[in-house]
Amino acid sequence: MAEKPTYKELEKRLRQFKQAESERRRIEKDYQTLFREMLDGFALHEIICDEMGKPVDYRFLAVNPSFERMTGLKSQDIEGMTVLQVLPGIEPHWIETYGRVALTGEPAFFENYSSELGKHFKVTAFQPAPQQFACIFIDITDRKRAEEERIRLNADLAAKNTELEQMVYVASHDLRSPLVNIDGYSKELAFAINDLRSALADLPAADKAPELSSILDREIPEALKFIRASTSKMDTLLTGLLRLSRLGRAALKIEPLDMNKLIAIVIESTEFQIKEAGFELDVGELPPCRSDAVQVNQVFSNLLDNSLKYAEPKRPGLIRISGNVEGDRAVYCIEDNGIGMASDHREKIFEIFHRLQPSLYKGEGLGLTIVKRILGRLEGNIRVESELGGGSRFYVALPIVEK
Ligand code: ADP
Numbered sequence: 001m002a003e004k005p006t007y008k009e010l011e012k013r014l015r016q017f018k019q020a021e022s023e024r025r026r027i028e029k030d031y032q033t034l035f036r037e038m039l040d041g042f043a044l045h046e047i048i049c050d051e052m053g054k055p056v057d058y059r060f061l062a063v064n065p066s067f068e069r070m071t072g073l074k075s076q077d078i079e080g081m082t083v084l085q086v087l088p089g090i091e092p093h094w095i096e097t098y099g100r101v102a103l104t105g106e107p108a109f110f111e112n113y114s115s116e117l118g119k120h121f122k123v124t125a126f127q128p129a130p131q132q133f134a135c136i137f138i139d140i141t142d143r144k145r146a147e148e149e150r151i152r153l154n155a156d157l158a159a160k161n162t163e164l165e166q167m168v169y170v171a172s173h174d175l176r177s178p179l180v181n182i183d184g185y186s187k188e189l190a191f192a193i194n195d196l197r198s199a200l201a202d203l204p205a206a207d208k209a210p211e212l213s214s215i216l217d218r219e220i221p222e223a224l225k226f227i228r229a230s231t232s233k234m235d236t237l238l239t240g241l242l243r244l245s246r247l248g249r250a251a252l253k254i255e256p257l258d259m260n261k262l263i264a265i266v267i268e269s270t271e272f273q274i275k276e277a278g279f280e281l282d283v284g285e286l287p288p289c290r291s292d293a294v295q296v297n298q299v300f301s302n303l304l305d306n307s308l309k310y311a312e313p314k315r316p317g318l319i320r321i322s323g324n325v326e327g328d329r330a331v332y333c334i335e336d337n338g339i340g341m342a343s344d345h346r347e348k349i350f351e352i353f354h355r356l357q358p359s360l361y362k363g364e365g366l367g368l369t370i371v372k373r374i375l376g377r378l379e380g381n382i383r384v385e386s387e388l389g390g391g392s393r394f395y396v397a398l399p400i401v402e403k
Contacts, residue, residue, distance in 0.1 A: 041135075043064070044062045044132065044133075045083075047098065047132070055102070055103065057083060058095065060078045063075045087114075087117070090114070093112065098135070111140060111144075120141045121140065122140045169242065189224060197216050237353070240365075244352070244366065247374065247377075256290055257293055259287065262300070263286060273308055277317055279316075280317065280318045280319070281318075282319070286330075287323050291380070296374075299375060299396060302368070304334065307334060312391075315337060319334065326397075330397070342388045349368050350372045351369065352366065353366065368382075375398075379399055380396060380398040380399070382395065382396050
């Protein structure tokens with residue numbers, strides 16, 4: 001038989017009991033303060049199942065003020081009620097997900113939309129006791145709306161871009177045939193003038209009007225020369241526009257690229273020009289990147305061509321290619337000691353048909369526009385540092401190969 005506790009022991013146990021009770025009250029008070037003051041919505045529920053044990057509804061046991069603020073539902077109106085009584089149109093996924101948590105004890109983390117409340121929520125649900133579930137949630141409606149708006153604007157932009165590309169394509173394509181006609185008929189006209197000139201040559205001098213020879217020998221041929229020069233220029237522009245409009249349609253194959261190999265291939269195809277122009281070429285060790293080989297080849301071919309083209313004749317040409325990793329980007333620099341450019345031109349050179357010295361150098365003013373366009377598609381970018389007479393450095397950034 002167990003011995004009766006002494007008075008002292010009873011007193012000790014009572015003290016311990018009182019201490020535990022006061023500790024419990026303190027914890028409960030803390031919990032209630034947290035429940036009341038927390039910014040996240042909090043709600044405790046019990047799950048209601050049908051006779052097969054399938055969750056079909058749930059009852060609100062307690063909700064905090066943040067819950068009331070976020071849902072617009074008041075605790076006195078809903079505590080003790082079931083969700084189907086409060087929100088009859090609630091989507092089945094809420095009851096299914098919460099049912100799983102309350103019955104299995106597996107917590108759930110998810111984002112979902114409630115059409116009844118017209119809001120998006122980010123929810124953490126867990127099982128505090130069998131058949132019960134508690135959720136902590138925040139209202140993410142503003143974030144979701146901003147995200148949806150961003151997606152919509154991006155889709156809009158992509159559609160407008162495609163439309164614009166299509167327009168440029170059709171316009172440049174369709175403008176070519178009248179251009180071919182103008183060019184063809186101006187050639188015919190040149191032949192006709194020659195015939196006219198020969199016919200006139202056979203006439204006796206007295207029958208020739210003196211101003212006729214100036215018209216036939218100078219004015220018409222000169223006008224024809226300008227027409228032919230303009231058609232040829234227009235042809236170049238149309239070809240350029242056509243090339244640009246096709247860029248957006250080229251399929252991309254994104255993969256890890258060994259840039260040492262890729263640049264070696266680019267250099268190989270320009271080797272003759274480099275040797276002929278007596279350029280020194282210095283290529284450093286280049287980090288790999290994740291991109292499309294054909295497009296990246298085009299980028300560096302254009303940049304290398306420009307470095308060769310815009311050389312300063314007074315000094316031996318030098319081109320340096322280097323690269324390193326900066327955060328999540330591989331940044332490559334192609335540097336020349338060529339003619340460079342004044343600071344106010346640095347951004348404009350990427351604009352379509354923008355050329356700084358059109359009379360001195362051949363070109364279409366499209367190379368850098370194409371480069372920028374390609375890099376945009378590859379999630380890369382380009383910037384230039386340059387001084388007039390002091391060479392240029394073009395920096396190309398592309399995504400790195402993730403480890
Ligand atoms: P293009 O070379 O056909 O004119 P780009 O679009 O490639 O067209 O270049 C636009 C302009 O930028 C060039 O006309 C030139 O004035 C300037 N430019 C480009 N690359 C260089 C460079 N490496 N050094 C100096 N100027 C350059």
